[in-house]
Amino acid sequence: MKAIILAAGLGKRMKSELPKCLHKIMGRTLVAMAADAARGAGAGEIVVVTGHGGELVREALGDSVSYARQERQLGTGDAVRAAMGYIKPGEDVLIIYGDTPLLTAGELKKAADLHKSGDNSVTLISVVLEDATGYGRVIQRDGAPEKIVEQKDASPEEALVKEIWGGVMAFKGEALLYALPLLTDGNASGEFYLTDTIEILRKAGHRCGVYQSPFPEQFMGINTRVQLAEAAAVLQKSRNEAHMLAGVTMTAPSLVWIDSGVEIGQDTVLYPGVMLEGAVRIGKNCEIGPNTRIVGSEIGDGVTVSNSVILDSRIGGGTSVGPFAYLRPHSVIGERCRIGDFVEVKNAVVGNGSKASHLAYVGDAEVGEGVNFGCGSITANYDGRRKFKTVIKDGAFIGSNTNLVAPVTVGEGAYIASGSTITDDVPPGVLAIARQRQVNKEGWKRK
């Protein structure tokens, strides 16, 4: 079975410069979501019909799919015609609208299976909606679809029909090849409608079938940004519910956004404003949030993160992060550490039990275990051209407001006096003082 995904439309109602199908729901483009479902349902080859912003669509999907080009957007039937070269007699083809991102492989497969077992020429997926506004109505006669009527073309009685077409049809290749050339644009929109293939095939004596899905939400079509937000909310709700049923607490689930594939351990609590993006793994008994964004990172058990941003990093068990910490890529923080308020870490390894409790920058550094990195201290890792590394050995104590001018090494158990600017290596166990002594000028005020 092949799948053809229509993604050439202008998406006028989105009021956007971006092609509609490249708008995103929780980090995935609409068209990629439709393609995922098609692949999951067993489509061997996926053909995406592009037009408006075609180059951008190709960039987004790459070589994972094939492409056909619709030069002018003359309607959904015309878009399928653009992919005619891929349609073969004797082979089933699944047509999917690229603005229907919530459909699942399971429902596509049920329709495809019914299509086969019923020996149908065409099988459409329908759902029943309380408010069918904007969708094509499925008109049935003698237990089979007779035609699909668009909102604009519907008679008052037809407009009352609540069974709508959900944007997916399975065809026998030969039936689709027969019907496509017969489409005309004699309708309210002056477009070639794919939906007219039903009436054409039925009139020619073909078997037309319907799979009525019990999941109307899966077939929400995205035409406006309001619908985009509605679809995102549907996906968010079902995903969050799955996490909650697996033992994760959310105090305000509508304010928590979790990408697909994120793993979260039992008894972890997510507070409002948490966003988990990409490949994120969070352990058990953590407290994450409020207002925390974690991207592509691994968080151990019993970790607390509040009001912070963590990008492509690893945090060991029992560590606390934030409030207002920023962990940039390649930060590897050990167990039972404290990365406190207004601390930025970048490309640094921090050993178990080390602390940077407030107002610090640790960049391009290797920090041992049990290190105390004082308030206001920084690694000066950049000379304007190149980056250099700072090494701090176990048990070192970096006094407040220290500049560690890299490359530099602070030995095990060494102390650095507050306010020092350290440019030379510090041997183990010493106290390094690198600042001017204080001078009190007597009688200054009188003068």
Ligand code: UD1
């Ligand atoms: C369409 C259906 C409607 C159905 C609904 C389901 C038609 C005529 N109407 O309406 O029956 O209930 O979807 O969501 O098919 N496209 C192209 N080239 C074009 C025009 C459209 O590739 O020339 C693509 C669009 O990018 C989009 C899809 O086809 O992905 C559907 O087009 P859209 O304009 O959104 O159709 P609807 O009005 O929603």
Ligand code: CA
């Ligand atoms: Ca649509």
